[in-house]
Amino acid sequence: MAVSYLDKFFNPQSVAIVGATPKEGKVGRVILENFIKKFKGRIYPINPHYEEIMGLKCYKSVKDVPEVPDLVVVAIPAPGVPQAVREAAEKGVKAAVIISGGFSETGTPEGIRLENELREIVKTYGIRIIGPNGLGVFDNYSGVDTFFLPEERMRRPPKGYVAFISQSGAFASALMDWMAYHGIGVSKAISYGNKVDVDDVDLLEYLAEDENTKVILMYIEGLKTGKGRQFLEVARRVSRKKPIVVYKAGKTSRGALAAASHTAALAGEYGLYRAAFRQAGIIEVESFDEMMDVVRVFLHQPLMKGNRVFIVTDAGGVGVMLTDALTMAGFELPRTPPELKEELRKILPPHCIVENPIDLTGDTDDERYIRVLDAIIDKPYVDAVVVVALPQVPGIKGTYVDHLIKLKTQHNKPILAVTIGSEFSAKVAQRLEEGGVTVFESPERLARALRALYLYSMYRLKEEKQAQ
Amino acid sequence: MAVSYLDKFFNPQSVAIVGATPKEGKVGRVILENFIKKFKGRIYPINPHYEEIMGLKCYKSVKDVPEVPDLVVVAIPAPGVPQAVREAAEKGVKAAVIISGGFSETGTPEGIRLENELREIVKTYGIRIIGPNGLGVFDNYSGVDTFFLPEERMRRPPKGYVAFISQSGAFASALMDWMAYHGIGVSKAISYGNKVDVDDVDLLEYLAEDENTKVILMYIEGLKTGKGRQFLEVARRVSRKKPIVVYKAGKTSRGALAAASHTAALAGEYGLYRAAFRQAGIIEVESFDEMMDVVRVFLHQPLMKGNRVFIVTDAGGVGVMLTDALTMAGFELPRTPPELKEELRKILPPHCIVENPIDLTGDTDDERYIRVLDAIIDKPYVDAVVVVALPQVPGIKGTYVDHLIKLKTQHNKPILAVTIGSEFSAKVAQRLEEGGVTVFESPERLARALRALYLYSMYRLKEEKQAQ
Numbered sequence: 001m002a003v004s005y006l007d008k009f010f011n012p013q014s015v016a017i018v019g020a021t022p023k024e025g026k027v028g029r030v031i032l033e034n035f036i037k038k039f040k041g042r043i044y045p046i047n048p049h050y051e052e053i054m055g056l057k058c059y060k061s062v063k064d065v066p067e068v069p070d071l072v073v074v075a076i077p078a079p080g081v082p083q084a085v086r087e088a089a090e091k092g093v094k095a096a097v098i099i100s101g102g103f104s105e106t107g108t109p110e111g112i113r114l115e116n117e118l119r120e121i122v123k124t125y126g127i128r129i130i131g132p133n134g135l136g137v138f139d140n141y142s143g144v145d146t147f148f149l150p151e152e153r154m155r156r157p158p159k160g161y162v163a164f165i166s167q168s169g170a171f172a173s174a175l176m177d178w179m180a181y182h183g184i185g186v187s188k189a190i191s192y193g194n195k196v197d198v199d200d201v202d203l204l205e206y207l208a209e210d211e212n213t214k215v216i217l218m219y220i221e222g223l224k225t226g227k228g229r230q231f232l233e234v235a236r237r238v239s240r241k242k243p244i245v246v247y248k249a250g251k252t253s254r255g256a257l258a259a260a261s262h263t264a265a266l267a268g269e270y271g272l273y274r275a276a277f278r279q280a281g282i283i284e285v286e287s288f289d290e291m292m293d294v295v296r297v298f299l300h301q302p303l304m305k306g307n308r309v310f311i312v313t314d315a316g317g318v319g320v321m322l323t324d325a326l327t328m329a330g331f332e333l334p335r336t337p338p339e340l341k342e343e344l345r346k347i348l349p350p351h352c353i354v355e356n357p358i359d360l361t362g363d364t365d366d367e368r369y370i371r372v373l374d375a376i377i378d379k380p381y382v383d384a385v386v387v388v389a390l391p392q393v394p395g396i397k398g399t400y401v402d403h404l405i406k407l408k409t410q411h412n413k414p415i416l417a418v419t420i421g422s423e424f425s426a427k428v429a430q431r432l433e434e435g436g437v438t439v440f441e442s443p444e445r446l447a448r449a450l451r452a453l454y455l456y457s458m459y460r461l462k463e464e465k466q467a468q
Numbered sequence: 469m470a471v472s473y474l475d476k477f478f479n480p481q482s483v484a485i486v487g488a489t490p491k492e493g494k495v496g497r498v499i500l501e502n503f504i505k506k507f508k509g510r511i512y513p514i515n516p517h518y519e520e521i522m523g524l525k526c527y528k529s530v531k532d533v534p535e536v537p538d539l540v541v542v543a544i545p546a547p548g549v550p551q552a553v554r555e556a557a558e559k560g561v562k563a564a565v566i567i568s569g570g571f572s573e574t575g576t577p578e579g580i581r582l583e584n585e586l587r588e589i590v591k592t593y594g595i596r597i598i599g600p601n602g603l604g605v606f607d608n609y610s611g612v613d614t615f616f617l618p619e620e621r622m623r624r625p626p627k628g629y630v631a632f633i634s635q636s637g638a639f640a641s642a643l644m645d646w647m648a649y650h651g652i653g654v655s656k657a658i659s660y661g662n663k664v665d666v667d668d669v670d671l672l673e674y675l676a677e678d679e680n681t682k683v684i685l686m687y688i689e690g691l692k693t694g695k696g697r698q699f700l701e702v703a704r705r706v707s708r709k710k711p712i713v714v715y716k717a718g719k720t721s722r723g724a725l726a727a728a729s730h731t732a733a734l735a736g737e738y739g740l741y742r743a744a745f746r747q748a749g750i751i752e753v754e755s756f757d758e759m760m761d762v763v764r765v766f767l768h769q770p771l772m773k774g775n776r777v778f779i780v781t782d783a784g785g786v787g788v789m790l791t792d793a794l795t796m797a798g799f800e801l802p803r804t805p806p807e808l809k810e811e812l813r814k815i816l817p818p819h820c821i822v823e824n825p826i827d828l829t830g831d832t833d834d835e836r837y838i839r840v841l842d843a844i845i846d847k848p849y850v851d852a853v854v855v856v857a858l859p860q861v862p863g864i865k866g867t868y869v870d871h872l873i874k875l876k877t878q879h880n881k882p883i884l885a886v887t888i889g890s891e892f893s894a895k896v897a898q899r900l901e902e903g904g905v906t907v908f909e910s911p912e913r914l915a916r917a918l919r920a921l922y923l924y925s926m927y928r929l930k931e932e933k934q935a936q
Binding site (some may be wrong): 262318 | 493574617618620621622623634635636637638639641642643644645646648649687689715717718719720722723725726727729730731754755756757782783784785786787788789791792793795796801819821823825827830858859860861862888889890891892893894909910911912913
C-alpha cells in the first residue's frame with residue numbers, strides 16, 4: 001500500500017512549531033518540550049520574538065526554515081492562524097496540526113470566518129489540517145506529541161497497541177492519563193477538535209494500516225453531515241482487520257443538545273447510529289467502564305469460535321453471579337457432559353461440584369485449579385474459560401497463576417478471570433493481566449466485555465465466509 | 469425497644485469457642501486469635517486435648533465453663549456438632565454460631581440428618597443458631613469475629629456504617645477484603661451459611677435497630693420457602709428507616725440451577741422478586757460495581773427532593789456523557805433558566821457555556837467552579853449537583869475541593885463528582901470522598917447510583933405521606 005499523506009502527521013522527519021516559546025506554562029512551550037524530549041527528527045521553533053529557544057535556533061516564519069518541514073504545528077491566537085498556515089502551505093508543507101481555539105466553536109461570526117479561511121487554504125494548496133481547537137496528534141513510536149498538557153497533569157501511556165480518536169479534547173486527555181495509570185499501552189491518539197479537514201474516515205483508514213495499532217477506540221458525538229455512509233463503508237472494511245470500539249455521546253435528545261453546545265456536533269438519531277454500527281462490525285460500548293474493559297479484552301484475547309463458556313470457581317456465589325451475567329449477555333453455560341464429569345470426579349474430592357460452574361469450594365488449593373483447567377481447556381465444547389480464584393481462600397498460594405498464563409499461551413482460547421479483594425488480589429490481577437489473562441472485579445463487567453469479543457468474532461467469521 | 473435475643477450474637481459478654489486449637493492455620497486457631505485480639509469480654513477455649521491455649525485456660529466441654537457464656541462458637545467436624553450444641557443449650561447458652569460444614573450442603577443423607585438434629589435442638593432448648601456452613605458473625609464494634617480467615621488473607625474493614633448479610637461465605641470474605649482496601653466502613657457482617665435457624669428476616673429486624681448501621685447490604689440467592697411474605701413485610705418496615713440494598717443471584721434459570729448446586733437455594737422466579745423488592749422499598753442492584761457504588765452514595769448523600777440535576781464541568785465531552793446517562797436513568801437536566809443564565813454570564817468569561825451542563829471549558833481555574841457552585845447550590849430547581857473537574861486541566865489547583873466539601877456540609881443536597889485520570893485524580897477523589905462528596909470515574913455508574921438514591925428517596929417520601 002502507498003504511504004498515506006497522513007504519515008506526515010504521525011511520522012514526520014521534521015517539524016516546525018509556530019508559537020513555540022520559552023515561557024513556562026504556555027502551550028507553545030509544552031509542545032516544544034514534548035518534541036525535544038521524544039522526537040528524533042529536526043525541530044524548528046517559529047516565533048518572531050526570539051533568536052533561540054531552549055537551545056534551538058528560532059525562525060520568524062515557516063518561510064525562513066532551511067527546509068520544507070514535513071509537519072507544522074500551530075499554537076498561536078486564532079486571528080494569526082490562517083496566515084501562518086498559508087505561509088507553510090506556500091512553502092510546500094503538506095500537514096498542519098492546529099491547536100489554537102477561537103474558531104467555529106465560539107459561535108461568533110469572526111470564529112466561523114476564520115475557520116472558513118482554513119478550509120479555503122486546504123482547497124487552494126492541498127495542505128491537510130488536523131484541528132483546529134483540539135489537542136492534535138500523539139504518536140508513541142515517532143515521538144510526535146502536540147498534546148499541550150505537561151506530564152505532571154497528563155501522564156503519557158506506555159507504548160502499546162490502542163489507537164484512539166476523540167471528539168472531546170478534555171476526554172482525550174483524561175483517557176491518556178487514565179491509561180497511563182492503568183498501564184494500557186497506546187500507539188496513537190488524535191484529538192481533531194473542529195475537524196475542518198482530516199476526519200474520522202481518514203483516520204480510520206490510516207489506523208487500519210498501522211501495524212502498531214491492534215484496537216481502534218473512538219469517542220464521537222456526531223459525524224460530519226454527509227459523511228455517514230462513507231464512514232460506515234470504511235468501518236466495515238477496517239473491522240475485517242481489527243476491532244473498532246465506539247463510544248457514541250449524544251444518545252438522548254437531551255445529550256444531543258449538550259453535544260451541540262459542546263462541539264456543534266449534530267448527534268443525530270441514536271437508533272440509526274446503533275443499527276449502522278452493528279452492520280459495520282463496530283463494537284459499541286455504553287459506558288466508560290465498558291470502553292476500557294472491552295479494549296483490554298481485545299488486546300489480549302483471541303477470537304471466539306462459539307458462545308459456550310465454562311466457569312471454574314472457588315466461590316459458589318461468584319459462580320452464580322457469573323452464570324447469571326453470562327447468560328444475560330447471550331452466552332451458553334453448557335452442563336458438564338457425563339464423560340467430563342467422570343474425568344473431574346477422578347481428580348477432585350467428592351464435595352466439589354463438577355457441574356458447570358465447576359466449584360472447587362473454599363478448601364481448594366492451586367493444584368485443583370491446575371488439574372481441572374488441564375482437563376477442560378481442550379474440550380471442543382469449551383469456547384472460553386472464566387476462572388474465579390478468590391484469594392481469600394487460604395489454600396490458594398498463587399501457583400495457578402503461572403499455569404493459567406501457560407495455558408493462555410499454548411491454547412487459542414479466551415481465558416478471563418475474576419478476583420475481588422485487596423493487595424494480594426491486585427497483585428494476582430496484575431500478574432494475570434501481564435500474562436494475557438484479562439481480569440475483572442465484577443462478574444457483570446466481565447460478561448459485557450466478553451460479549452463484545454463474541455459479537456466481533458461472529459462479525460469476522462461472517463465476513464470471512466462471505467469472502468470465500 | 470426490648471433488647472433482641474440476637475444481641476447475644478453481636479454483643480456478648482462472654483464466648484466459648486468449641487474447637488479452639490493452638491495449631492497454626494486451623495480454623496479454631498484463627499477464630500480464637502480474632503477474639504483475643506479484639507473482643508473485650510471473657511473467652512473460653514473448648515478442646516479436650518489441651519489444658520491451656522494461647523495463655524487461656526482450656527475446657528473439655530462447654531459444660532465445664534465456670535459461667536453460662538452468652539455465645540458459643542462451634543468449629544469442629546460436623547458429626548460432633550449436634551452434641552456440642554446440645555451441651556451448650558443444656559447449660560443455658562442462648563446463641564450458637566456454627567462454622568463447621570458437612571451438613572445439608574453435602575447433599576448426603578448423613579449431612580441432612582445432622583442438620584435436622586440441629587433443628588431439633590433449636591426447638592427443644594430455644595437456643596438460636598447462626599449457620600452451619602458459614603463464616604458466622606463479624607461485629608466491628610464488639611470485636612466478635614468468627615470469620616475464620618486470617619488478616620493476611622482477608623483484611624478487616626474499618627469501623628463504619630454498612631452492615632451486610634451474605635448467603636455466600638466466599639463472597640462475604642471477598643467483600644470484606646475489598647471494602648477494607650477501599651476504606652468503606654462496616655458495622656456488622658453475617659454469613660449464615662445453611663441458615664438452619666436465624667435467617668434474613670431476623671437479621672433485617674435486628675439491623676434496623678442497630679445504631680451503627682446506616683445501610684444494609686444483602687447478597688441473597690433465595691429465601692427460605694414460605695418466608696417470602698414475612699421478608700417483604702419486614703423489609704418494607706425497615707426501608708422506612710434505612711435503605712436495604714439487595715443483590716439477587718440466580719436471576720436466570722441457568723443461574724438458579726447454579727444456585728441450587730451452591731446453597732441448595734430455591735432461587736425462584738426473578739420477576740416476582742423484582743416486583744416484590746420494589747414494593748418493599750428495597751433497592752436492587754444488578755452488578756458488583758453498582759452494589760458498591762450505591763452503598764457509597766447512601767452512606768454520604770442526603771435524600772433527594774426531586775429528579776432535577778445540574779452539571780458543572782470543565783470537559784464538554786464528559787458533560788455530554790453525563791447528560792445521556794442521567795437522562796437514561798430517569799433524571800431531568802433542566803435548561804438553565806434565563807435569570808440564572810444572566811447571573812452566570814456576570815461571573816464567567818464569555819466563551820463558557822451557561823446552559824446546563826454548565827461548561828467552564830479547559831482554561832478554567834478553581835475560582836470559576838467556586839463562583840458557579842455558589843450561584844446554583846441553593847436554587848430550588850436544583851435537586852442534585854454533579855461536578856466534573858478533570859484534573860488534566862492546568863488551571864485546576866484543587867482549591868475547589870474544600871469549597872465543594874463545605875457546600876456539602878452546609879446544604880442538604882446530594883453533591884457528586886466525576887474524575888478520570890492518574891495519581892492526582894485519585895488523590896482528589898480521596899479528599900472528596902472523605903468530605904462526603906461521592907466520586908465516580910464513570911458517568912454511567914454515577915447515574916445508576918444516583919438513580920438508586922432517587923428511587924429510595926421517593927419511597928421514603930411516599931411512605932411518610934401515607935403515615936401522615
